[in-house]
Amino acid sequence: MARAHPAPVVTATLPLSPPPGPRQQRLLLVLREAGRELSARELHQLLEAAQEQQGLATVYRGLKLLQRAGLVRCRRLVNGESVYAPLERDQHHLTCVQCGSSEPLPICPLGGSGLGLTKVLLQGFQPLFHTFEIHGLCARCQQLQAPGHG
Amino acid sequence: MARAHPAPVVTATLPLSPPPGPRQQRLLLVLREAGRELSARELHQLLEAAQEQQGLATVYRGLKLLQRAGLVRCRRLVNGESVYAPLERDQHHLTCVQCGSSEPLPICPLGGSGLGLTKVLLQGFQPLFHTFEIHGLCARCQQLQAPGHG
DNA sequence: GCTAGAACGACAACCATTCTCACTCCTGAG
DNA sequence: CTCAGGAGTGAGAATGGTTGTCGTTCTAGC
Incomplete structure (x- = not known):
């Protein structure tokens, strides 16, 4: 499964980064619907459960894009895991x-x-x-x- | 090299933790003398250069003790490395x-x-x-x- | 159909940190 | 002094989250 998404859907007025593609929007949606911070692995599993699975590497790539686009924040737990949340939270x-x-x-x-x-x-x-x-x-x-x- | 240090030397008025032993005091001294944050590996190497080497695991153990004693602070860099500095900095x-x-x-x-x-x-x-x-x-x-x- | 370019997934590689375990040193008793 | 018990240590293996690699799949244009 791979796609070079034809047309971006989000048109937020971001200062720098191009708007994310549909895969990244999925990630953002799951993060917003979850009431808590999610790790990349949890995100990967939730997407799998929703039959919208993305490879773990893709999840990491998407999270990095969203972070650089100013849509997602991130912090590291003591155990070394990174957890992600929407910027507005x-x-x-x-x-x-x-x-x-x-x-x-x-x-x-x-x-x-x-x-x-x-x-x-x-x-x-x-x-x-x-x-x-x-x-x-x-x-x-x-x-x-x-x-x-x- | 192993020692069950007989008498603690530091007597700071800390709220909780027991005062650190001499090995931990070495760590703290090196951190204070360094003008910047140091990673565990750097600390390990600096001690080696000063002929006061400690095993890497011991450095990690000591840093954790110092952290819990309220003498050292710590943050994680983006590359996953943790860097340490004296609390007062x-x-x-x-x-x-x-x-x-x-x-x-x-x-x-x-x-x-x-x-x-x-x-x-x-x-x-x-x-x-x-x-x-x-x-x-x-x-x-x-x-x-x-x-x-x- | 064909080519070029981008995104993707599976898996290997990386590396900071932690775990394991045998060993050393200190202490206290006899 | 000799011995036993216990805490601290060092070396190396193990762990696990993250990143890199590479062949594949998709879209766009012709």
């Missing part, structure tokens, strides 16, 4: 350095109103998305690590 | 999603005064360090990607 996390668990953090350092950064700071850099994460010890791991407990 | 970055290059960003979302977060937000979570990163396209990659150029 501005969600950050508390991550435990001990057990790797990750829970949502209901604040955004940029106020949720996009990137409030001056051009002076960016120096020609075109921002697409940002990641903010607080690393520390979750309540459970604090107890396990406390003296006089284990 | 509060430095964030602009990272290009295309070429992976990473340049310093002279701001901190928390104002550089440590973690300005309320306990309500943290919910029992013990913060150790934070990461903030803006992902986008560097000036070079914008030009290469612009229509009418390539």
Whole structure:
């Protein structure tokens, strides 16, 4: 299965990248419908279940395109896995350095109103998305690590 | 080479973790003397050059201990490598999603005064360090990607 | 039908990190 | 001193997410 898609369908006003093809739009749709971040593998499996399978390499390629097009954001979990979400979902996390668990953090350092950064700071850099994460010890791991407990 | 170090030397007032042993103090010293973030492999090589070699696995173990002790921070580069720096070096970055290059960003979302977060937000979570990163396209990659150029 | 070019899928390769396990060193007891 | 127990370590294998390779398939144009 391979195609050189004839006509792009999305026409968002993006600053740089060409609009994604239909395969990438599928990826974006699945990401939007999922209530949470998805890894490439999960995305691959969900597409397979929906009988719209793409090869794993294609999923990775599509995610990279979507990222560069400013439609998808990405972060790395402690276990090395990358997880993806639509750009508009501005969600950050508390991550435990001990057990790797990750829970949502209901604040955004940029106020949720996009990137409030001056051009002076960016120096020609075109921002697409940002990641903010607080690393520390979750309540459970604090107890396990406390003296006089284990 | 193995040792069950008899007496800890560092006595910082840390909230949770026991103070690191001498091997971990070596790691921390090298990180502090280096003007930049170091990967585990670089750290391993620098120690070797200083005739204080530690096995790579030991370096990884020590970095994890230092991280949990609140003495070292860590972030992942685009290529999958983790780089480490002393906690007190509060430095964030602009990272290009295309070429992976990473340049310093002279701001901190928390104002550089440590973690300005309320306990309500943290919910029992013990913060150790934070990461903030803006992902986008560097000036070079914008030009290469612009229509009418390539 | 035929050619050129782009996208794709399957699978191999890559590489940072973690795991395993035998070994060394330290400590404490006799 | 000698011995046993335990923690820390080093070398190399194993793990696993991601990327590279390469032959195939599709579309467009003629």
